[in-house]
Amino acid sequence: MTETHPRPSLWRRFSQGKNLGARAARSSVFTILGYGGSQFLRLLSNLILTRLLFPEAFGLLSLVWVFMVGLQNFSDIGIATSIQQNKRGDDPEFLDTAWTLQVVRGLLLWGLTIVLAQPVATFYDAPQLAQLLPVVGLTLLIAGFFPARKESANRHLMLGRVTMLDLGAQAFGLVVGVLIAWLTGSIWALVFSAVATSAVQLVFYNLFLPGRKSRFGFDKSSAAEIAKFGSWIFFSTIAGFIFSQGDKLVLGKFLSLHALGIYNIGFFWASFPLMLGGMVVWKVLIPVYRERPPAQSSDNFRALQKLRFALTGGLFVMLVFLALSGVVMVHVLYDDRYVLAGGVLVMVAIVQIPQVIVLTYDQSALASGDARRFFILAATRAAFMIAGLLIGVQVAGLLGALIGQAVAMILVYPVAVWMARSQGSWDPLHDAIFAGLGILCATAAYSLNSEAIYALSALNLP
Known part of the structure; x- marks a missing residue:
């Protein structure tokens, strides 16, 4: 027995x-x-x-x-x-x-x-x-x-x-x-x-x-391996810096320190979901992609698809909550000196919806050692982001800069798909579902908070 x-x-x-x-x-x-x-x-x-x-x-x-x-x-x-x-x-x-x-x-x-x-x-x-x-x-x-x-x-x-x-x-x-x-x-x-x-x-x-x-x-051989892989990482992190800090670099020149402080209060809140997602993706998905490449089998792809839906869904809920309730949160938590941060919070949350949709693709290239494609995506994001910021801030101040960022992230999507397809990780069903939800939620957030968003004209050029 x-x-x-x-x-x-x-x-x-x-x-x-x-x-x-x-x-x-x-x-x-x-x-x-x-x-x-x-x-x-x-x-x-x-x-x-x-x-x-x-x-x-x-x-x-x-x-x-x-x-x-x-x-x-x-x-x-x-x-x-x-x-x-x-x-x-x-x-x-x-x-x-x-x-x-x-x-x-x-x-x-x-x-x-x-x-x-x-x-x-x-x-x-x-x-x-x-x-x-x-x-x-x-x-x-x-x-x-x-x-x-x-x-x-x-x-x-x-x-x-x-x-x-x-x-x-x-x-x-x-x-x-x-x-x-x-x-x-x-x-x-x-x-x-x-x-x-x-x-x-x-x-x-x-x-x-x-x-x-x-x-x-x-050890020479170890240093050579680090240098070979790191050469593309070096350029990618430069592009990543421009992408992640470009708003502060540009706005720091066009806005007063007071206005920049207001912007950073709103950005602090709105950036939480995307930064959390980036941390999870960097710490978890490189080992997962390394051990279970999605191009290797349909089982690997489906396992990663479940993980992708769970991660994107969680981050999406947080972003939507901030976009819908951001103005109220700032009113409750801060005094009148920071009231305009509510409009910033709502707009930054809307801007980050396209970024969350493609967030889980980046590390597939790094896990396979294809740092070149990762760099191309990072450089494209940085270039489009800076262009959107510069054009937007000169046309319509801070509000224009934020709109410019949103347009830039939408235009980068085809490059993200190109990189993801090379690793077998592109998931069009996932992207379509969350893009549709994103449009609906961004429209609702704008409708509820239009007055606070237009008030950002007070934070235009000094």
Whole structure:
């Protein structure tokens, strides 16, 4: 008589399963919880600090972060992605080489913040930037020393501990920022909060992440593999920087610091779904695409289709909620200085609907090692985005810039399809369903909030 074993419970399969589906599900949940917790802490910080500081402080610091992100992207050779994607991603020689390159990069980036501080301050006619940039630049130096086992955890979809450590560090940084803002009322509260968060992350990763300690080392073959893959990643991240930060680069020149601060409050809320989706896609889908390429079998395609519908559907619901209720939320949470941020929130949420529809395609190319097609898509997005911003802001101010972004994202869709088809990941049914829903929801959001949207004319050119 054969012995039968009871089928493990759903919870046990989720919490202890070693197969790809269980690991992907756990990693997705941890990423969502981690990002949700991170955004909650950001929101809490935002609500407190907007009462202790003034809009100009947020506008000024948004320019600082544009250049921090820019320096990171303009020097990215794909170290983190290489650890996730490369077949040697668990080799100690490969990991030590990657970590050594990362440390050198961090040192160089911090040096660049010192060199660029005064020219940037002069360009934006904001003298305080000359002091702020080098101090915030310490976050780049610190991040260079983050151990390689952090990326190894991402590679193997083991994100629970990393998530908790990140949230703990962010909570510490929040306390630092609020205390300094309460005592001084100065923009330096935002600066030291960021530096404290990075410093505590470094300590936590080294103390609490399992695995081998990172060491200085250099293996020529490992460096060559990183450089070969990273050459396209380098250009892609430059394009990604222009795409993600182009609004602040352009609007920072055309709007006053007060108006830019208002814009960033609205953008902070509206960007939550897309940033969450980007985090899940980057941390989860590269390993999934690597282990189950959609072009390999119909079963792989269907499994990814289910994941794609679930992810897009969740993000879509969040975007629609923000687009429909954004004005009310800003009225409830902020004082009269920030009331125009409601119109910004609604418009940015509408703009991001086309981006969410194609979000799950990008990583299929990176997982297969086809960084060239990924770059072409990233460069096309950046070019169309900047064109839409520049044309729109000169025709109709901030409102025109936001409309220009929406048009740009629609025009980029054929390129996203071209890349997805090359990997066997294009899903026309998914795209058609969410495009139709997007049109309906964008129309409803505009109808409900047309007065707040037209009020954005008050944030036109200074």
